[in-house]
Amino acid sequence: MLRTKTCGELNASHVGQTETLAGWVDKYRDHGGVVFIDLRDRYGITQISFKLDTSSDIQELAQSLRYEDVVQVTGTVVSRGEGNINPKLPTGEIEVAAASAKLLNKSRTPPFEPRGETLPNEELRLQYRFIDLRRPPLQRNMMIRHKLTKAVRDYFDGLEFLEIETPILGRSTPEGARDYLVPSRVHEGSFYALPQSPQLFKQILMVAGYDRYYQIARCFRDEDLRADRQPEFTQIDVEMAFVELEDILSTIDGLVSAMHESVRGKPLPTPLPRYTHAEVMEKYGTDKPDLRFELPISNISDLVADSDFGVFKNTVADGNFVRGLCIKEAADKYSRRVLDNDLKGLVGTYGAKGLAYFKVTDGKLDSSIAKFFNDEQQQAIIERMSGEDGDLLVFVADTWSVSCAALAALRNFLGKDLELYDPTEINCLWVLDFPLVTWNEDENRYDAEHHPFCAVHPDDVGYFESDPGKIRAQSYDLVCNGYEAASGSIRIHDPATQQKIFDLLNITPEDAEERFGFLLNALRYGAPPHGGIALGLDRWVMMFTGGENIRDVIAFPKTQRASDLMLGAPSEVDKRQLRDLHIKLDLPEQS
RNA sequence: GGGGCGGUAGCUCAAUUGGUUAGAGUACCGGACUGUCGAUCCGGUGGUUGCGGGUUCAAGUCCCGUCCGCCUCGCCA
Numbered sequence: 001m002l003r004t005k006t007c008g009e010l011n012a013s014h015v016g017q018t019e020t021l022a023g024w025v026d027k028y029r030d031h032g033g034v035v036f037i038d039l040r041d042r043y044g045i046t047q048i049s050f051k052l053d054t055s056s057d058i059q060e061l062a063q064s065l066r067y068e069d070v071v072q073v074t075g076t077v078v079s080r081g082e083g084n085i086n087p088k089l090p091t092g093e094i095e096v097a098a099a100s101a102k103l104l105n106k107s108r109t110p111p112f113e114p115r116g117e118t119l120p121n122e123e124l125r126l127q128y129r130f131i132d133l134r135r136p137p138l139q140r141n142m143m144i145r146h147k148l149t150k151a152v153r154d155y156f157d158g159l160e161f162l163e164i165e166t167p168i169l170g171r172s173t174p175e176g177a178r179d180y181l182v183p184s185r186v187h188e189g190s191f192y193a194l195p196q197s198p199q200l201f202k203q204i205l206m207v208a209g210y211d212r213y214y215q216i217a218r219c220f221r222d223e224d225l226r227a228d229r230q231p232e233f234t235q236i237d238v239e240m241a242f243v244e245l246e247d248i249l250s251t252i253d254g255l256v257s258a259m260h261e262s263v264r265g266k267p268l269p270t271p272l273p274r275y276t277h278a279e280v281m282e283k284y285g286t287d288k289p290d291l292r293f294e295l296p297i298s299n300i301s302d303l304v305a306d307s308d309f310g311v312f313k314n315t316v317a318d319g320n321f322v323r324g325l326c327i328k329e330a331a332d333k334y335s336r337r338v339l340d341n342d343l344k345g346l347v348g349t350y351g352a353k354g355l356a357y358f359k360v361t362d363g364k365l366d367s368s369i370a371k372f373f374n375d376e377q378q379q380a381i382i383e384r385m386s387g388e389d390g391d392l393l394v395f396v397a398d399t400w401s402v403s404c405a406a407l408a409a410l411r412n413f414l415g416k417d418l419e420l421y422d423p424t425e426i427n428c429l430w431v432l433d434f435p436l437v438t439w440n441e442d443e444n445r446y447d448a449e450h451h452p453f454c455a456v457h458p459d460d461v462g463y464f465e466s467d468p469g470k471i472r473a474q475s476y477d478l479v480c481n482g483y484e485a486a487s488g489s490i491r492i493h494d495p496a497t498q499q500k501i502f503d504l505l506n507i508t509p510e511d512a513e514e515r516f517g518f519l520l521n522a523l524r525y526g527a528p529p530h531g532g533i534a535l536g537l538d539r540w541v542m543m544f545t546g547g548e549n550i551r552d553v554i555a556f557p558k559t560q561r562a563s564d565l566m567l568g569a570p571s572e573v574d575k576r577q578l579r580d581l582h583i584k585l586d587l588p589e590q591s
Numbered sequence: 592g593g594g595g596c597g598g599u600a601g602c603u604c605a606a607u608u609g610g611u612u613a614g615a616g617u618a619c620c621g622g623a624c625u626g627u628c629g630a631u632c633c634g635g636u637g638g639u640u641g642c643g644g645g646u647u648c649a650a651g652u653c654c655c656g657u658c659c660g661c662c663u664c665g666c667c668a
Contacts, residue, residue, distance in 0.1 A: 033625030047628070067618080086628055109619060111601060116617090117629095118603050123660045176668035196668085223667040349594075349664055451668045505668095549661095559660065 002072055002104070008044025010077055012093045020074040021046060021096060022104065024134065025065050026115050035062040036095075039073065040114075042139050047086070047095040048073050058101050068107035068114075068131070075099045122551075126565040129556055141553045144263055145541045149216055151262035152236055152537075155255050161212040161238075166201035168194060168218070173515050175452065177221035180231070183581040194220035197534055199451065200519050202239040203491055206530040207522045211241035216537065222562075228483060228539055228550050231562045236540075238488070239532030245474050245490050248531050249274075249430060252478060252486065255535075256428060263544045264426070272478070274430040285323075285408035287431055290482030292421035295414060297407050298385045299323045300395070309372035311354065315397035323403045324356075324395035326385040327414060331359040331392045339394075346413055347396055347406035355410075356395040360387040412482060424546055428480045433457065436473040437504060445506045450475045452501055453519070454489040455531070468504055478535070481543050488533025495523045 003022040010019065026040035035050040050062035065071065075098040086092035112120045114134040119125065125132040132138060153163065172179045172193035179193035195201075197219050205213050217237045225231065236255075240248060253270040260268040273291075280289050283296045301322045304312040312322045327333075334343065344355040358365040365378045373381070385393055396406045415421055436456060437446035448454065450473055457472035464471065478486035492498045498520060502512045512520060541553040551557035558564055578585070 027628075029627050029630050031625060031627065031630075032623070034627080035625095036627050036630085038628070049626080051625075053625085080626090084626060084628090088628080092628090109601065113602085113618080115629095116602080120602055121598080121660065123598085124602080126660085173668090177666085199668090221667060224665085226667090227662070229667070351664095448668055454668095560662090561659085565660090 006043035007039050007041040007046040008090065010046055010091050010094055010096070012079060014077040015079050015094060017077050018074065018099075019077055019096065020072060021048070022070070022072040024107075024114075025067055025069045025071060028065050028067075030063055035065075037062070037065055037071070037073075039071065039096075040134075044091055045089055046091045047080075047089070048075070048098050048101075049078075049095050050098045050101070058098060061101055061103060062098070065103075066107065066109065068110045068134075069103060070105040070107065072102045072104050073098045074101070123559075123565065126551075126557070126559060129566045133555060138552065141541065141545045141547070142555060144545050145537075145553055147262050148259055148541055148544065149537070151259050152214075152216065152255065155258045156212075156214045156238075159212065159251070161214045162210055163215055164205060164210060164213050165215060166195070166198040166205075166217065170195045170201075175448075175515075177223050180220045180222050183583060185580050188582050196221050197235060198237050199453070200516070202237060202532060203453065203519060203527075203530065204522045206239055206241040206491075207525065207527045209241075211528065211530075213240075213532075214238045217534075225558070225560045225562065227548060228542065230538065230550055230554060230557055232558070233550075233554075234537040236486075236535040236537050237532070238534065239530060241528040241530040243490075243529070243531055245432075245476065245531065248488060248490070248533055249476060252533055252535075256478070259540065259544075260426060268426065268428065272428045272430055274432055276433040277431055277435065277472075278433065280431055281404055284411065285404035285406075287434070287477060288479045288482055288484045289408070289429075290412060290415060290421075290427070291429055291479075292425050292427045292481060293415045295325055295327070295411050295420065297323050297325060297411070300381050300384055303377060303380045303384060304373070307373050307377055309356075309369055311356070312395075312397050320397070320399050321403050322395055322397045323407055324385070324393055325407060325411060325414070326387050327392040327394065327418070328388075329390050330414075330418065331361070331390045333418070334392065343394070343410065343413075347410055350405035350409055351402040352396045352398050352406035354397070356397065358393045360389050360391045360393065362389065365393070426480060426543060428478060428485070431477045431479055432475075433472045434475045434477070435469060436460075436471040436475075436501075437468055439469060446504055448501075448505055449473060450487065450489050452505055452507070452516075453491045453498070454501075455492050456497075456501075464500065464504065474531070476533070478533075480540075483539050483543065484536070485539055485543070486533050486535040488531065490529075490531035493523060493527040493529050495520055498523060 004020045007021055007023045021039055023039040023041035025037055026045055027038040029036040033052055035052065037048040038045050039048050050058060052059045052062065073096060075096040077094050078097050080093060080095055110131050111124055111128050112131065114131060156163070169182060169192040172181065172191060177196050179196065182192040182194065184190045184192060198215060198217050202213055215237045217235050218232055219235050220232050222231060240251065250271065253272050256272065257267040257270050260266070277287060280287060285297050299321060301316045304322050305316040307313055315322055339355065339357050347355050356369060358367040358370055360382060363382070365373060365381065370378070387393055394410065396403045398406065434449050436449060436454065438449050440447045446468055455474040457474055460471045473489060475489035477484055492501065499509060499512065538550050538553055542550055545553060547553060556564065556566065563569060
C-alpha cells in the first residue's frame, strides 16, 4: 500500500505516530518558510505541514504543488496546539509534519476545482466528470447510493430472495417506450432491443419456480429526458410467486423502511399509508401527489353552476369542472401581476385557459369577478374550501384531466414556493386501484394503464363487456415526495384471462403470439399466481440525498440529448462496422 | 416536435441607448513571506464574446440561421 492511513481518520489519538498518506492537493498555502497542503481523498482532508528548514530536498516539491496533484507524504502526526485547531475539519486537531514526500502524479491545471463553492456549468462538469466526481457532495451521493443498494441486498437476502440476472440483449416489443436497438451481425437485418425492464423475464422466472426474485437491473428507454429521467436507469426489480397484493405491499413496506434506516438511521413507520387512484386524483389532481404538504383540491362545480360568471357556468354546463385550491394566508403573497402572468402561465402549460382567483376578505370573496357570485354562492364556496380571511382561492375551470394536471402542477409550485414542507422528509404512500385501461382517443381503442399482464380486481370482472373503463387493476404505485418511486401489479397467470385482456386492448391472438409468445407459452406450463414491483433506484437515491436532479446520483450520466460528454457518445462508427451489420445510413440532408 | 433560460479570459461573472484599448474576482506564471486553513502582499500572462451570415460609420449588445447545455409540454405500456 502507498499509504498507512486515509485523509479522514487521523485525530488527536494518533499524535506521535508516523503515518503515510496519499491523496490530491485540495488547497496549498505557501508561507515561504512553511507550506501547508490540504490533502484530500474520499475519506476526508488532512493538513500536511512542510517546515522547510528541516529537510531542504522536499522544499522544492512542497512549493511546486498545485491543485489536484497526487502526492504521498510520510510524517509524524502532531497536535496543532491551542489557537491553530481548525474546527471545520474532523481532522482539525492534528496535522502531519512531513518528513518525506513524493509526487505520485502531476496534474494539469484543472478546469475547475472540486472544492469550489460555485459550480461551473454542467456541460463542463459532465465533460470532466472525473473531476466533478471528486467533489465531496457527489462522493456523498455515491456513498448513499452504495448504502441503499447494500440495504436492498441485505433485506432481500434475509427473506430468501435470489438475485438473478436477466439478459441485456433482448427482443423488441412495440408497446411502451421506444426501444434502444442493437443490430445483430449474425442475423442479417435483425435487431436486439435493450430491456425497458426485465418484466417478461421475471414472470418467466416465477414459472420456473424461483418464487422470490430480485435484481438491481439496468433498464433502457429511448424517450426524451427530464430532471428525474435518464435513458439508462436502474430498477430494483422484484417478483414473488404464491402471493397476493397484500404480500407485495407489506414486503415493500419493509424494504422502504430498511432503506430509510440504512441512510437516515431510523426505520419508517409502516404500513405506509394507502390511497385509491380515484381519491388522489380528486384531492390532488395527480396519481403521484407530494403529501409532505396537504393543500387539497376542492370541487366547486355544483356551487357555481347557476352563478352569473359565464366561464364557470358554461364549464359546468358542458359537463366539465371548476376546481381550485385554498392557499392559506396567501392573499398578499402573490401580486396581480404574478397571478395573471406567472401562475396563469404555469397552469397554461397544462392546457388551462385561465386562472380565476379571489381573496377572502371580511368573510367574502374579493376580486374583479366576485360580483358575479351572490352572497349565498360566496358563502358556499368559502365554506367548501374552509376559507378564512387572508386566504387566496384560485380556480381552474376546464375538463377533468386539464383541471387535474393544472392544479397538481400549481399545488407543487405552491408547496415549494411557500415552503409548506420539510425538504428533508421522506413521505411515502401507496396508490391503489388504478384503472386497468384508459381510452385512447387518437387510436380509438383502450390502452393498458400499467402493462398488458396486469391482473384484474376480482370485483370488476363483470365490467369486461359492459364498461371496461371501470375495471380496476390489481396494480399499485408507491409514491414518494411527488415522484413515482415504484410501480407494480399482480400478474395474470392463465393464458385465457391473458387473451381476454389482449382482446380488450385490440391485440389479436396472432399479434399476441408474435410479440409475447414466449410468455404465453410459459404460462401454459404451470404458472403460479405471482406479482411484483420495480423501484426506481436512481430516484430513491435522489430523494435520500435531497437532490432534485438524477444526474447527481449517477456516476456517468447523460445529457438531455442523451449524449455522454466525457466519452463523446454516441459517435459515428467505422464504415467497416456498418458493412458487417449490413447497415446503410440514410441521413436527412444537411443544410 | 413546441415553449422558456443560458453560452464573454482556464473558471465564476460584469460590460449603460449600439460607441474609447471588453473589465473584476479566482485560477495560472514570477517574486516576497515560518502557522496558515477563502493565507497575505507585489508584479505579470491570459479574449475567434459558442459558430455562420446580415444591418450599421461602429455589434458582446440589433436581426436571421445554427450548435451546445439546462428546465418544461408532448412522450415515458
